[in-house]
Amino acid sequence: MHALIVVAHPNPGSLTHALARRVAEGISEANPLHTVEFADLAAEQFDPRFTSGDIGAHLRQMTAPDDVAAEQARLDRTDALVLVYPVYWWSMPALLKGWIERVFANGWAYDDADGKLVKKLQHLPVHLVASAGADQRTYARHGYFGAMKTQIDHGIFDYCGARVVTSELLIQPDAPDLNALLDTVQRIGRKVFDTPREESAAKAA
Incomplete structure (x- = not known):
């Protein structure tokens, strides 16, 4: 099984990157044969801007831009998607949001034609790991957490049919120390493939 971990933070020494590495460790602990690929959007200089080329692809007037097609191909060979990101302004960073807006495109992630929505990512389990700077109270x-689940879990992934298996908000101020958060995501990593891709697709169908 192959996991894609997408990281949205410009500092490789950040907690976000440390969390992503611990998720990967958990995946490998569960089964050394599992493979993990990292998509470091900042290091790879992914352009999150939705351009005229993206609009043309959305309208089916042209093919997807090359960088978008490359990301879609990377997801096509993925059995589980893990997004690791800090909470910025009660949502995900603009870099990650732009990646989703461009990559989860009409015709690939969903099909919106003749007024009928076809969800095309029912085979893809998703794990969301967000790091929060505000406390639980x-x-x-x-109601921020509920709002985030509505806009991200439901508004993005349910719209495409992708099943959100994990939606974890790591509250930094309430944690006894950062090791507790790292241990939490390592446990999440061990369970990433508890539901195989085939079973996930069957349940979604």
């Missing part, structure tokens, strides 16, 4: 008081 702040998220609960303002």
